[in-house]
Structures are given as structure tokens and as C-alpha cells.
Amino acid sequence: MNVDKRDRSGQVGQRSARAGAPRSGGRTAARRTTSTGGYATQGSAALQEQPMTADQVRVRDTAAPAGPPQLRVAPPAPVAVPRAPFIAMILVVVVGGVLGVLLVNTKINENAIRIGTLQQQQSSLDVQEQQLKKEIAQYEAPNNLAAQARKLGLVESGPPAFIRLPDGRVIGVPQPATGEPAITSPQGAGE
Template sequence: MSQHATARPQARPAPRRASGPTPRRLRVVAPPAAEGSGFFLAVCIALVLAGFVGVLVLNTAMAKGSFTMRDLQHRSDALADTQDDLRHSLDAVSGPGPLAQEARTLGMVPAETPAFLRLSDGKVIGVARKAAADKTFSVVTESSTSSPTGSGSTPAHR
């Protein structure tokens, strides 16, 4: 037995023709000419430019706000310094020593027998008498000796 088989040619059937019209022949046609106006392009360019201008205006406004805030911060710092200076000045003139000195300058002397006024009913408690002029009047604002706990000077009033 042989492994090779003989091939026989077969007859090709004839192509069928449609009974209708014959197909058209295809041909290359030039692309249609672009007939758009430049309106869409102009709108796109205008939008991009408007975006750039908007970002520029926003950036400028933020920079101006930053400078204004810096100036206000400097002014606030200066006012805080002035307030501290005024508080120190007020503390210097309103302490017991300066207050006693100002009272002495005005001719005031300490009362020997004070009288008190009760505000709830307006009653005077005690009898006030005229004080004699005392040339040795003094106010001690701090003690020069250390306290028993060793914490330094403590305020004492006479």
C-alpha cells in the first residue's frame, strides 16, 4: 500500500451572475474642502486668554492682601508695644509709693480714726476726726529682709 494518493483535478463551476445591474467601479475621490469659519477657534482662544487674565487678577489680589496683612501685623505689633509701655507707666505711677507721694504733695495725711460708709443703707460707721499733719509718714512697698521661706522680698504696707 502506498501512502500517496493521486489527486484529481475537479472542474470549477462557472460564477453566477446576478440578473440585476452591474456593480459600479470604485474610484478615489478628493476630500471635501473644510468649510468652517474661524468662530470656534476664536472662542477657544478667547476662553484660554480669559483664563490667564483671571489667574493673573486672582494672583495680584492675593499678593495685595498679603501685603495688607503684613502691614496690619506690623501695626498690631507696634500698638501692642505701645500698650505694654503705657501699662508699665501706669503701674509705675499707681503703685503705693508714688500714690502716697502724690497724696503728700496734695497735702493729704493718713486718717487716725477712719469712718466707713455702708452703701446698702447709707449709714456712716465710726467717727472721723481731723488728722494731724505727720511729717514722718512713709509707705514701705517691699521688705529688704528675706521671708522665712527664703523666697525674697514680700510686699508690706504700714
């Protein structure tokens, strides 16, 4: 596909002087990196004067007639920031952070030791509780209850009598218990 390029003057095949310029109107890369009047326009070299060669001096002297001076962007003024307060603040933050982490780790370790001790106490109390439940179950057995009652001097009674509360009527005949107290009881020992 061959397309003739025409500039505004109507000439075919020749590019105008503006044809090399970008459409955005900005500077090209070649123009950005060149120095004007012996001074760099970008970077840290913009603050330093660069020596000119003899060719640059001749081109500069034979350049366009003296007219209004060309404007250049001046480098920004150096900013003097006090560094000592900033460094002190950073040190305080770092030291505070390290101390905070140490404090948290110390508390975690203390709590871990305390938890271990409490778990050991809990396990020993669980064992003791199991032993006490076993003893209670042995004492609650019917044979053991009867033996303990005989040791205390209690005897078996006959059929019981009941009192009905609403009217006070006695159902059955109450009788005293008849039986010999055990030899080991205080009544059976003759006291």
C-alpha cells in the same frame, strides 16, 4: 484528542465553505480590507477612486452574470463646520482664563502686602501696650500713690468713721485729718 469534524452533508475531514466564516455573522478581516469595484470601503481612501490593474479588470469583466447591482455603503458627506466662531470662542476662553489668573494673583499679592503692613503695625502696638502697662504698674505701686497724694496736698487721716445705710447710724467718730501738707503741694507752698 482527535475529533472528527462533520459538516451538514455528513462528510468527515472536509470543511464546508461556511466553516471559515465567523460565528457572529460579521465580515472577516480579509473581506474588510479589500476593495470592491475599484473603490476602497474604509478610511479616507474610500473617497478616492483607486486605479485597477489589468488582472482586476479581467476578473471584473468575467465575473458573475449581470444581475441586480451589489449595494455598497456610500461614504458620508463631508460636513462643513464654520471654524472661525469656534476659534474665536476658544481664544476668548483662553484669554479670559489668563486674565482671570493674573487678576487673582494680583489680588493675592496686594493682600499679602497689606497683611505684612498690618502685622508690623500690630507688633509696634504690642510693644507700646507693654510699655503703657509697665507705666501703669509703676504708678499703682503704694509708695508712688502716697508720694503723688502728698504732692497734691493730701494728708493721712486717722481711723475712719462709717455710716450704716439702713438706719443712718454712724459707727466711729469722724475727725478731720491732722497733718502738715507737703512742701510741694499748693497748700504747703503758702498759696
